[in-house]
Amino acid sequence: MTATPDLGTPRLAAAEPSSGASGAVDPSALLRSVFRRHAAGVAVITARGERPVGFTATSLSSVAAEPPLLSFGVGTASSSWPVIAEAGHVGVHVLGEHQRDLAATFARSGADRFGPATGWRSGPEGVPLLDGVLGWLVCRVVARIPAGDHHVVIGEVTAGDSSGAGRPLLYHQGGFNGLRD
Template sequence: MTAPPAPAETQQGSPELLRSVFRQHAAGVAVITAAHGGRPAGFTATSLNSVSAEPPLLSFSVGTGSSSWPALAASDHVGVHILGEHQREVAGLFARSGADRFGPSTAWRHGPHGVPLLDGVLAWLVCRVVARVPAGEHRVVIAEVIAGDPLGEGRGQGRPLLYHGGRFNALRD
């Protein structure tokens, strides 16, 4: 009879422990956008969550040191874009610090309340910000859904982009 494997060593709470565990967690990929002073801003988020159906609320987190934070801190409305597996480059662009996120390679338009809306996404929402909750060096933004398109430009066709193991990935059958 063989002995059962020894349990893994328990680690104390740390930023690296949190990052290591969440590398094992697959998350959907979204881009959050806002406009402030006529200038669009946006970032890639894997922290998007449904909060409530009544009223329709969602949340995401954003670092207060990010280049998008000033626009998100000042904006009353945000755009939430669900990316498809064909949009790895878009996810990478909006995740990269210092990138020209709304340059010539990004197809977008002004949506309700002046929110920048990305073209080619699986689905999008425009939301009214209702709270910005401090959480360490981040803010958890809670927003109420006011408009959107659940089918996106592909009219419901396409598969979501995922983030797992530090990389953008496609679903596998």
């Protein structure tokens, strides 16, 4: 066992956008403010339901190599959640910087995400697979963990393709961006 030094009681530093009239810090606003400064890769998560569903995610994370596990968060108020909550498999698509419009479509509430402008096909396990992505994975859902107004979904990789070309799309400061040299 490794000893951990006592780091004291965590304190929230006052941040201008999150301080109320009383000077109290709103932890939710503080979290959003800090994470606007955190660049994250952009992915689209899809699943097969009565109709295909999907949403843009910036919470994609590798969890383990053996077995190959990943995670992502999905809001329980999301129109995709009822299908994700029951799906046995999901598709995970890493977007390229040329796919800003696709990311925006899957992020927009009420958008026709699988309409004529979206190139896709049915893949392994019937999961909707998007065309032109940098890479895609099909994952068997192994856990759905409640986390506030979201669920963290853990998936085990069962199929995929990493042969897409291009540079990754990033989300930073409230917008979609590419890498700069």
